[in-house]
Amino acid sequence: MEQDKDRLLELLAECAAKMLAASDPRRMIDYLFDRVREELRIDVYFHYLVDGDSALRLEGSGGLTPAQIELGQRLAFGQAVCGVVARDRVPCLAENVLASSDPMTEFIRAVGLDSYACTPLIHGETLIGTLGFGRRAPEPFSAAELQFLRTICSYVGVARNRLDVQAEMMATIQAHETLAAEQAGLIERLMIQSAGADLTMIAHEIAQPLSAASNYIVVVQRALEGVRGTAGLAELSHARAEIDRCSQIVVRMRRLLQSGEINAEFADVRLLLEDALRMVVAGRPEAESIVAVHVDAGVGDILGDRIQLVQVVANLLRNAIQAAPADNAPHVTMRARAAGDWIEISIEDNGPGFSSEALPQPGVSTTGGSGVGLSVVKRILAAHDSDVHLGRAVGGGACISFRLLRRDAFAGDESVGERALVRPD
Structure with missing residues (x-):
């Protein structure tokens, strides 16, 4: 024995x-x-x-x-x-x-x-x-x-988990490299075909999810030293999602800039806000502890281009975080509430607020950035028959909001979510 x-x-x-x-x-x-x-x-x-x-x-x-x-x-x-x-x-x-x-x-x-x-x-x-x-x-x-x-x-x-993580890691890195090559080719074509402002706008929007994807990949590369397993696969999943988002942004931004069209679909408001927050947190981990999300009961879905609207919220959220006082209990709140046939989405911070009731001019930033983000926001919202509204947050600070059509406004016409909304230039 x-x-x-x-x-x-x-x-x-x-x-x-x-x-x-x-x-x-x-x-x-x-x-x-x-x-x-x-x-x-x-x-x-x-x-x-x-x-x-x-x-x-x-x-x-x-x-x-x-x-x-x-x-x-x-x-x-x-x-x-x-x-x-x-x-x-x-x-x-x-x-x-x-x-x-x-x-x-x-x-x-x-x-x-x-x-x-x-x-x-x-x-x-x-x-x-x-x-x-x-x-x-x-x-x-x-x-x-x-x-x-x-x-x-x-x-x-x-062993199986290690191999799964490594396989997903290699696929993600390859997808990242492929997208980078495609992006380089796109920018080269746009430099010939498009105005400089349009090129800057697309490059600005691509940079955000690419940065998030790169951060996720770095985390997993470090984690593989200890084979984190489930956590590593989750990070890779987020990276692949951001890379896929880049590809969709390129296609949809070019369509918007060339024809004013957007891909209309019904999207859950809470998931839209959480998706934007996740993308911002990938580049600014501290955001997770200072951002709160409040969605009123029964708000439901909105009609719009989900990919581009996530970009809108992420841009506004990033600006709000930059405006919040880093050394004095910074706090940012994203809210969504029903307003008739519309859903109002707002982002509030406890910073100094806006000095005027008008948005900064294109290329001008109040938060130390390039100023392109708000131009992107206005362009996308205009295609959704909406615009940005400035205000004061409760207790001080800035509140920036916009409205989107509710799904309930299209009761009995579910096919509307499959059609492209066309906005005139």
Whole structure:
């Protein structure tokens, strides 16, 4: 017995080292199966990955016929042994399966297994999938063998997460580089075809999400040293979203500048404000602690170009944060309230306020910036049949607001969200 345990420990160390150095997820599991199948007398393995909110997709298997593989391609959470393990997130051992009539073991019984040990693959709080090993011979797994398999599965979870993070990281960096090349080409064409003011406007708007994406990528690059896992994937997801936003901004800004058209769609006001805040926080982390979001109950959706309206709010929010007193309890509030057929969105700060009731002239900034941001805001809002209004915030400071059409104003005409709104020059 001691010899068996020593051998399993040696095998564990060997497999763990291979898992943590692997570069291909499928080959990693295939290697594991080939390495332990004779040692532990294993005939079959099933490797599932989470697919959606409540399903598993067969990622890899061994010891099965093509028909058996097809039979187990997809499982719902709670279906069969692997589905139950995914749902409950706890290991499961099924024994004497061939003599059982339990519906849960029907699938592995059809494969001819008599003993089956399945373990959830978890990293942090995230369920990655499941990994199960089965025997056709009527020989149950020993306690030492079960411990070995479950320990190996924990290494597989760590290794799989590392590979997922690295793959997403490389895809994000590649997308970032591709966009940078496209941006360079676009600017070159615009320098020939467009007025300088239009070029400056587009470059200004592209710079914001690109900066946010770069910041997210830097965070993940540092985090990969400790393999942060779930947090790293979340940062990469934000980076990919900002890069995608850049591409959409280029297309939509050119359309707006050339024809005055916007892409009209129904958009949730709260999500719009939170999206803008997230983009600002990526470049100014301190904003998260000084910005509050208040959306009145029942406000609902607005009609407009969501991508461009996020830019509007982000520009105004960034200005408000710059105007708030950095050394004296800075505070900024974004609000949304219903006003008839319109929704009023306002951004208030506790800074010195505006010196006049008029917006600064294009190219003039009151916050130390380029002055382009407010020009972009006015251009986009004009295309939405809206404009910026200046006022005083409660308790002092500035309040800048604008109105957008409510979804309720189009009751019975849902198709309006799919049409482009055209504004005259």
